[in-house]
Amino acid sequence: VLRGKNLGKFNFRDKMLHKIINLTVRDVRFPTSLDQHGSDAMHTDPDYSAAYVVLDTDSGLTGFGLTFTLGKGTEIVVCAVEALARLVVGKCLQEIVSDFRGFYRLLTSDSQMRWLGPEKGVIHLATAAVLNAVWDLWARTEGKPLWKLLVDMEPKQLVSCIDFRYITDVLTEEEALDLLVKAQEGKQHREDQMQKEGYPAYTTSCAWLGYPDEQLKQLCTDALKSGWTRFKVKVGADLEDDVRRCRIIRQMIGPDNTLMIDANQRWDVAEAISWVSKLAEFRPLWIEEPTSPDDILGHAAISKALAPLGIGVATGEQCQNRVMFKQFLQASALQFVQIDSCRLGSVNENLAVLLMAHKFNVPVCPHAGGVGLCELVQHLILFDYICVSADLRNRMCEYVDHLHEHFTCPVVIQDAHYMPPKDPGYSCEMLESTVQRHQYPEGNVWKNMKK
Ligand SMILES: C[C@H](O)[C@@H](O)CC(=O)C(=O)O
Numbered sequence: 240v241l242r243g244k245n246l247g248k249f250n251f252r253d254k255m256l257h258k259i260i261n262l263t264v265r266d267v268r269f270p271t272s273l274d275q276h277g278s279d280a281m282h283t284d285p286d287y288s289a290a291y292v293v294l295d296t297d298s299g300l301t302g303f304g305l306t307f308t309l310g311k312g313t314e315i316v317v318c319a320v321e322a323l324a325r326l327v328v329g330k331c332l333q334e335i336v337s338d339f340r341g342f343y344r345l346l347t348s349d350s351q352m353r354w355l356g357p358e359k360g361v362i363h364l365a366t367a368a369v370l371n372a373v374w375d376l377w378a379r380t381e382g383k384p385l386w387k388l389l390v391d392m393e394p395k396q397l398v399s400c401i402d403f404r405y406i407t408d409v410l411t412e413e414e415a416l417d418l419l420v421k422a423q424e425g426k427q428h429r430e431d432q433m434q435k436e437g438y439p440a441y442t443t444s445c446a447w448l449g450y451p452d453e454q455l456k457q458l459c460t461d462a463l464k465s466g467w468t469r470f471k472v473k474v475g476a477d478l479e480d481d482v483r484r485c486r487i488i489r490q491m492i493g494p495d496n497t498l499m500i501d502a503n504q505r506w507d508v509a510e511a512i513s514w515v516s517k518l519a520e521f522r523p524l525w526i527e528e529p530t531s532p533d534d535i536l537g538h539a540a541i542s543k544a545l546a547p548l549g550i551g552v553a554t555g556e557q558c559q560n561r562v563m564f565k566q567f568l569q570a571s572a573l574q575f576v577q578i579d580s581c582r583l584g585s586v587n588e589n590l591a592v593l594l595m596a597h598k599f600n601v602p603v604c605p606h607a608g609g610v611g612l613c614e615l616v617q618h619l620i621l622f623d624y625i626c627v628s629a630d631l632r633n634r635m636c637e638y639v640d641h642l643h644e645h646f647t648c649p650v651v652i653q654d655a656h657y658m659p660p661k662d663p664g665y666s667c668e669m670l671e672s673t674v675q676r677h678q679y680p681e682g683n684v685w686k687n688m689k690k
């Protein structure tokens with residue numbers, strides 16, 4: 240079976256060869272909670288995990304996809320992926336991508352399964368895993384990294400991948416096309432710039448909530464030495480702790496570097512406003528997920544109250560779909576859009592959100608981290624800069640320094656920038672040895688652990 244990196248040099252352009260003959264999905268978990276990696280005010284013991292999808296084709300070419308989860312419950316996402324498999328297996332890649340909007344609808348609008356969502360929760364995570372694998376397969380077929388596949392696509396083809404249902408009151412297909420056509424100017428220059436400089440990143444991995452102060456200080460020292468200038472700190476469980484931790488980090492990074500804070504939905508609206516006001520002296524650029532991810536008007540109230548303090552509101556990692564993002568934008572309820580490669584319905588739905596954010600002139604700063612999210616979302620943000628926003632002001636992509644060694648094409652960070660991936664695909668193929676060791680519950684990593 241032909242897998243992985245070398246496929247770029249094969250001529251797989253006859254896409255009719257790629258009939259999807261099998262979908263496998265596995266529950267892959269990493270015991271990150273043991274060291275408190277990824278911990279925050281609501282997720283105190285996250286085991287970074289994935290429902291990991293492999294699409295086999297009759298040509299031998301393989302597509303890899305995943306969606307991110309937190310340990311328990313991954314088996315439910317796996318079940319949902321299995322339920323979607325019959326909609327994918329038996330299809331040729333050509334058939335899918337020549338009507339990608341139709342295929343997206345097929346997955347999201349199945350007249351019985353849509354009752355489980357629609358387009359939210361477990362079933363939408365499963366949709367993301369499957370579609371991520373299809374995009375990976377397409378990019379591998381073209382011998383290009385996904386970002387380059389997108390950059391080279393005609394605006395018409397790009398919009399043909401988007402389901403505009405429920406968002407036409409804000410963005411029509413014609414408008415989307417117009418935005419993409421306008422952004423063609425200077426595209427080559429921006430692509431060259433990205434190849435040279437990469438896309439700016441910030442780090443979250445110094446200051447997970449469960450890290451003791453000594454660890455925070457050490458990680459912050461190391462990060463500063465490696466050239467990081469933007470840092471995110473977890474807050475929200477205890478105000479005194481937050482003040483102490485923010486003070487440490489602000490003192491260490493100095494007045495000119497950037498600080499963000501993230502509460503992971505811990506507060507009610509009024510509580511969010513008063514708590515964040517008490518952290519204003521540390522000059523955070525944004526408060527992330529201050530309250531329930533579904534409370535659009537609550538976010539609007541928080542945004543309004545914090546604007547005079549110069550603090551924006553960021554959200555998106557648990558924003559269910561394009562309709563929610565539409566309303567967040569309509570209500571001026573967020574100042575930073577945090578797209579997520581696995582929460583939304585893959586590239587298709589992320590394209591819709593990138594375009595809406597552009598129309599509202601709100602910067603996109605993707606959620607990454609977890610397992611594989613950095614690998615995936617780097618492609619989307621590169622595309623955003625080259626073909627949509629053409630702007631780097633107030634923009635950066637999250638980075639966390641965990642679990643990259645488990646991927647065949649891990650992210651490359653240079654001087655706190657994501658360097659554009661070169662290998663064909665969507666960068667989410669895991670090492671088979673990793674998958675075997677971490678498969679839950681039978682992998683060796685889990686067999687002997689009482690979890
Ligand atoms: C549970 C995850 O680690 C979460 O804390 C990640 C997150 O909020 C972020 O990266 O932002």
Ligand SMILES: [Mg+2]
Nearest residue numbers: 501527528556
């Ligand atoms: Mg967050």
